[in-house]
Amino acid sequence: MSSPTRRHIHRIDNETNRTHCWKVQVQHRNRVVIHHFSDGRYGGKRKALTAAIACRNELLEDMRDERYAHWRRNRRRRNNTSGIVGVGRYVAREVVGGKDVERASWIAFWDGADGKRHTRKFAVNKYGEARAKALACKARREAMAALIA
Known part of the structure; x- marks a missing residue:
């Protein structure tokens, strides 16, 4: 584990290739920048590290973006199966009276301005499949609108 002062900075010591350097790798919004x-x-090793830290700090400053948090919250992930960012269908399995019971629900989730995870859950048994999904989508939209305002 690297210290905070060496975040995004890695040491490369490869005797076979006679490579001794510090590697700076910063990724932001699908853009990757690498310097050696x-x-x-x-x-020397210390002067190279000092240069790497200065480069890393400059890259992070250049990539700073006020809208990044909003972009990150609304990015569709590879494992998204609902097709809607921040909304998913989940099935909870439990044993009730000796029987296996499945309880399906649509859940809206988002990261609030406080940095904490928030959720709203809509049971398929209560609302039906289509309405539960629609309510979860609406809850997510309203939460995101409140964050922007």
Whole structure:
């Protein structure tokens, strides 16, 4: 585990290729930037690290974006099966009176301005499949609108 001062910075020491350097790798909004800082070019391991830290800090500053948090909250993930960001169908299985019972629900979830995870759950048994999904979508839209306002 790297320390906070070395976040996004990794050491490469490969004797076979005679490679000794610090690697800076920063990713932001699907953009990846990689730089290498060779010990030989920078006059030693410590000077190369100092240059790598300065480069990393500059990259992070250039990539800073006020709208990033909103973009991150609304990015569709690869494992999204509902097709709707922040809304999913879940099935809870439990044993009641010796019988296996499945309880399906549509859940809206989002990260609030406080940084905490929030959810609203709509049971399929109570609302029906289509209405539960529609209510979850509406709850997510309203929560995101409140975050932007």
